[in-house]
Amino acid sequence: MTGPAEDTKSQLTLLSSKLLHQHQAVEAALNRHVFVWKEIEEKSQKRSSGISKTSRSHIVQVSEIVGIHKVEDEDHTKSKWDQKKTLQFSQLFPNAFTVFYVKRTKNHRWRCNEATFSCSSAELCEQWIQVTREQLSLLTNRPKRLLVYINPFGGKRRGKRIYEEKVAPVFQQAGISADVIVTERANHARDHLTTEANLQQYDGVVCVGGDGMFSEILHGLVARTQNDNKVDQNRPDAELKPCMLRIGIIPAGSTDCICFATVGTNDPVTSALHIIIGDSQPMDVCSVHHNDVFLRYSVSLLGYGFYGDVLADSEKKRWLGPARYDLSGVKAFLCHNYYKGTVSFLPAEDNLGHPRDKLQCRFGCSICQHKQSSKDKLRETADEETAAEVSSSSWKVICGKFIAINAANMSCACPRSPKGLSPSAHLADGTADLILVRKCSRLDFFRHLLRHTNTDDQFDHSFVEVHRVRKFHFEPLDPQPLLLENQSELPKKPGFCPLGSAQTTCIPSAAHSSWNCDGEILHHAAIQVSVHRQLIRLFARGIEEQQQRV
Ligand SMILES: CCCCCCCCCCCCC/C=C/[C@@H](O)[C@H](COP(=O)(O)O)NC(C)=O
Numbered sequence: 001m002t003g004p005a006e007d008t009k010s011q012l013t014l015l016s017s018k019l020l021h022q023h024q025a026v027e028a029a030l031n032r033h034v035f036v037w038k039e040i041e042e043k044s045q046k047r048s049s050g051i052s053k054t055s056r057s058h059i060v061q062v063s064e065i066v067g068i069h070k071v072e073d074e075d076h077t078k079s080k081w082d083q084k085k086t087l088q089f090s091q092l093f094p095n096a097f098t099v100f101y102v103k104r105t106k107n108h109r110w111r112c113n114e115a116t117f118s119c120s121s122a123e124l125c126e127q128w129i130q131v132t133r134e135q136l137s138l139l140t141n142r143p144k145r146l147l148v149y150i151n152p153f154g155g156k157r158r159g160k161r162i163y164e165e166k167v168a169p170v171f172q173q174a175g176i177s178a179d180v181i182v183t184e185r186a187n188h189a190r191d192h193l194t195t196e197a198n199l200q201q202y203d204g205v206v207c208v209g210g211d212g213m214f215s216e217i218l219h220g221l222v223a224r225t226q227n228d229n230k231v232d233q234n235r236p237d238a239e240l241k242p243c244m245l246r247i248g249i250i251p252a253g254s255t256d257c258i259c260f261a262t263v264g265t266n267d268p269v270t271s272a273l274h275i276i277i278g279d280s281q282p283m284d285v286c287s288v289h290h291n292d293v294f295l296r297y298s299v300s301l302l303g304y305g306f307y308g309d310v311l312a313d314s315e316k317k318r319w320l321g322p323a324r325y326d327l328s329g330v331k332a333f334l335c336h337n338y339y340k341g342t343v344s345f346l347p348a349e350d351n352l353g354h355p356r357d358k359l360q361c362r363f364g365c366s367i368c369q370h371k372q373s374s375k376d377k378l379r380e381t382a383d384e385e386t387a388a389e390v391s392s393s394s395w396k397v398i399c400g401k402f403i404a405i406n407a408a409n410m411s412c413a414c415p416r417s418p419k420g421l422s423p424s425a426h427l428a429d430g431t432a433d434l435i436l437v438r439k440c441s442r443l444d445f446f447r448h449l450l451r452h453t454n455t456d457d458q459f460d461h462s463f464v465e466v467h468r469v470r471k472f473h474f475e476p477l478d479p480q481p482l483l484l485e486n487q488s489e490l491p492k493k494p495g496f497c498p499l500g501s502a503q504t505t506c507i508p509s510a511a512h513s514s515w516n517c518d519g520e521i522l523h524h525a526a527i528q529v530s531v532h533r534q535l536i537r538l539f540a541r542g543i544e545e546q547q548q549r550v
């Protein structure tokens, strides 16, 4: 909080001059928060026309200035044509500087705009550059040095080009230095982060790729932090240490739902600008264990049944690129498998809202800022048996036949489903939304899927239920590994799980599905999951409610 004295100080004008902008005289001023310029009306013009035209003023937040440079500065990032124009301009107006700043455009996209001003003297020009840079250096949340990992094979295999053509030039304008590693194999980035990288010299890690590549960075950073702090990841009840370095995501994958759900768009330049201005978005991480063995972390979707089957099938079609998910999606839909099992979960407290309350997680979300009380913490650390003594609303158990079991730790919004799997899930509230889709007809399941793409409520079906949870366990009912369709005639014994729907004629159906954990397949069906509130931070700010136009 800033007091009145501090407030007055921040309003103080640091610089104010008459400058020339686009052949027009402007009054420009800078204080600690904003850089403003306003066209100066020409008195003679006003008198002759009899009407005073409203002079436009422009405001740029200092926190959204990318950089400031003298016009004659050599800029090799510009095209030959632009370099020639710059040269001509600097000959006409020798004492000019350019301010680069964030400009909001449609659909949460940001662009790097520029405005050039020429000054009456070289000294004045230098003064503007120096004072503005001084103000930028006071913004301590901005990264100066980044470690960048590029997956050259993610999505449409454009990661390297996207970084070089769209991201590196803006980092350069902002004076950010980056050490770039182009990965040579799967898990290269994860292993490098876990054991080799000298993290002390960096202010953040950037991942150029999809959700799978992000998952590598997440595993590397979280493992490194736990190793450094002697925390055993294999203990399901371990209190994990939050990671200090923020992660930036340059989307260059197939689904890119983590970027989409934290920024509002999958656009490399927008992501680069969020990194440059030093945004920070805390995020929950789910830990997944099988008995006392750590399996993986998840930040977006943990899906058994439908999404597990889609992923398992799509892995064989990697060569198809992002389209593999459409093909495998149709196939899994036609197979219409269901799986028997028991889900037990610890519900979240009522003050954290409900998956159907339509309160979406947005920039500055109040639910994510809610602090956990000590009673809540106690309730969370208690195991299934002792939990009942702590609170009446303790673990709940549901047995059934499920087409899909999805745990969404955040909305999982992506271009395929702009509102996501759980539109009201929160990024940093310490909970996940557990969605149970029970056995139903193909038509009903189709209706449910279709509602992910329109405004109808996908939870408003008799066969769907959704719970906001802090932890959950899943146990498949039948340990039998694989059964064929024609065996479904076998007499039903207790604990025997029949196959997916009888009329299915496609691939042989198994008694178990597999878990899709942020796009990776888990090799155990029985898992225990805990949500760790705000374990990591991203260079993002959540989705902005309204486009603030300046
Ligand atoms: C009738 C039309 C039905 C359309 C239903 C669409 C629902 C889409 C919900 C998608 C939720 C995506 C959650 C994100 C998962 C990613 O981690 C994973 C891996 O993404 P990656 O390949 O690494 O970018 N992608 C998938 C499809 O499993």
Ligand SMILES: Nc1ncnc2c1ncn2[C@@H]1O[C@H](COP(=O)(O)OP(=O)(O)O)[C@@H](O)[C@H]1O
Pocket (backbone or CB within 6 Å): 150, 151, 152, 153, 154, 155, 156, 182, 183, 184, 185, 186, 187, 188, 208, 209, 210, 211, 212, 213, 214, 216, 252, 253, 254, 255, 256, 322, 519
């Ligand atoms: N150099 C590499 N060669 C092969 N696989 C890689 C390489 N670098 C990363 N990967 C792996 O590629 C997988 C998919 O990457 P990702 O960037 O998420 O793309 P997509 O969204 O298309 O799946 C990830 O699981 C990651 O571990």
Ligand SMILES: [Ca+2]
Pocket (backbone or CB within 6 Å): 284, 408, 409, 410, 425, 426, 427, 428, 429, 430, 431, 432
């Ligand atoms: Ca969450």
